[in-house]
Amino acid sequence: MRVRQASGSRPALTAKRIILPMRILGIDPGTHHMGIGLVEDDGGAVRCLHFEVISADSRLPLPERLRDIHARLAAVIEAWKPDAAAVEEPFAAKNIRAAIAVGQAEAVAMLAAAQRNLPITTYAPAQIKRAVTDYGGSSKEQVQEMVRILLVLPQTPTEPDAADALAVALCHHAAYRVQQLTSRARS
Secondary structure, eight states: OOEEEEESSSOOOOEEEEEOOOOOOOOESSSSEEEEEEEEEEOOOOEEEEEEEEEOTTTTHHHHHHHHHHHHHHHHEEEEHHHHHEOOOOOOSOOOHHHHHHHHHHHHHHHHHHHHTTTTEEEEEHHHHHHHOOOTOOHHHHHHHHHHHTTTSOOSSHHHHHHHHHHHHHHHHHHHHHHHHHHHHHH
């Protein structure tokens, strides 16, 4: 399993070469709602295969919510068999407790992907917004609309967590394509 951090100054590990078609699982972690978005690149246009929000019972203690989210995410991975996973990093503004909880959900998402030997890359929220809307400070509505346009969806995903997960997958796809083009140019 390889984990790459796409943001910051850390050097990224080289991703293993993936042959098309390529399925990318985007994950927007949360302890109550986790967005899941799956896109596929078959060598032509990128298309949406699946998106949903995994919701956990907010009355349950955190460890039980995380267990339930893990089980449901593992089932999605097993059903759709993605080739790579991309996870949004937690955004720590003023609420440190919430950021820690989202970090725990991020760890659960990474565990589910790692248990299936998927390469995992994490992206900062601004990096995802920049990849999808060309502006790192875009609103949720702008991200949702660009996801609809880029994936040629008949309507905008109404659940922001699902749209964010699709945006994470699109961000990874863009980064992967740039990496492939760069490596070809060096060859």
